[in-house]
Amino acid sequence: MLRHHKLLQFINCYILRDHKIIKEDIWVRCGKIVNPEKIFFDEKISADEKIDCNGFLLAPGFIDLQINGGFGVDFSNEVDKIEEGVRKVAKGILSHGVTSFCPTVVTSPTHVYEEVLPKIRKQQGSREGASILGIHVEGPFINNEKKGAHPSSCIQTLDKGYEKVLNIYGNIENVTIITLAPELTNASPVIADLTAKGITVSLGHSMANLHEGEIAVDHGASFITHLFNAMLPFHHRDPGLVGLLTSDAIPAGKTIYYGIISDGIHTHPAALRIAHRTHPKACSMVEALEAASLHPAQAIGISKNKGTLNYGADADFILIGDRFEILSTWIAGECVFEKKTSCSPDSMLIIK
Numbered sequence: 001m002l003r004h005h006k007l008l009q010f011i012n013c014y015i016l017r018d019h020k021i022i023k024e025d026i027w028v029r030c031g032k033i034v035n036p037e038k039i040f041f042d043e044k045i046s047a048d049e050k051i052d053c054n055g056f057l058l059a060p061g062f063i064d065l066q067i068n069g070g071f072g073v074d075f076s077n078e079v080d081k082i083e084e085g086v087r088k089v090a091k092g093i094l095s096h097g098v099t100s101f102c103p104t105v106v107t108s109p110t111h112v113y114e115e116v117l118p119k120i121r122k123q124q125g126s127r128e129g130a131s132i133l134g135i136h137v138e139g140p141f142i143n144n145e146k147k148g149a150h151p152s153s154c155i156q157t158l159d160k161g162y163e164k165v166l167n168i169y170g171n172i173e174n175v176t177i178i179t180l181a182p183e184l185t186n187a188s189p190v191i192a193d194l195t196a197k198g199i200t201v202s203l204g205h206s207m208a209n210l211h212e213g214e215i216a217v218d219h220g221a222s223f224i225t226h227l228f229n230a231m232l233p234f235h236h237r238d239p240g241l242v243g244l245l246t247s248d249a250i251p252a253g254k255t256i257y258y259g260i261i262s263d264g265i266h267t268h269p270a271a272l273r274i275a276h277r278t279h280p281k282a283c284s285m286v287e288a289l290e291a292a293s294l295h296p297a298q299a300i301g302i303s304k305n306k307g308t309l310n311y312g313a314d315a316d317f318i319l320i321g322d323r324f325e326i327l328s329t330w331i332a333g334e335c336v337f338e339k340k341t342s343c344s345p346d347s348m349l350i351i352k
């Protein structure tokens, strides 16, 4: 029997499910998390393979919606070797517990988009690397005054609206997220067109005031790129895009997600706490894990399959040790990374 078709039972583990950490086994078949009760009653079979998790925590794999590069690779400067660069990063992030991601391209000359965007296709992850969820194009429709590290000469206006978007990017088939500045002329209809096509519009590299941010949200924007960075600083009379976190003009039930560079340098820990406390919940392990798995999945509309350990979801998960270290990473039920430790050489004991 192909291993993919085997019924796997992850035993002796705590799992994160329904916002709680509970003691429960995880059952996997054909790359999906399955409901064991249904198998017992309908098929009357038991597991083909048991995997002992040694009492550690099993949580959904991390999802990173903005990776501009890493491991010596910069996606925006690897036009000739973009596929190789993406493969290198996709492989490297497995040891960090990332099971899927959006390679991110910053503001670039038009020929870069034409060459690079068709080459980064959505792809199922494996031992060779994390799943690719589509591209995050950060720019070039941004505000020159908040360009950050983006090259000024490549910044574009939206003077011809959606037509201009297609002219600059070429094919947007592989694009999942677009970061743009909502104060640009024609931004609102462009945001509406992009979101109607299922693309998540994120606001960033922007001088927008709060009202402009609210108009963008009204037209479908649902995300803020690296909150606090490359946008107007919080001001009490007009808090800018940061104010979207607590605006009462956001439609009921709509969540504005944000990415944040929580390295203690780009964002001061106190600013990080301000962002966190606008959505007051307990400060907990569960929240931290969901911020790196469930929430990004929700932000791009894939939480039915990713970011959870619910029945039917993709079997993408990580095993976390006592010191919050990643012990192993799993994609579609296959172990794609395992940390070697001297004290636990058999951390993934397979019981046939």
Ligand code: ZN
Binding pocket: 138, 148, 205, 225, 226, 230
């Ligand atoms: Zn940026």
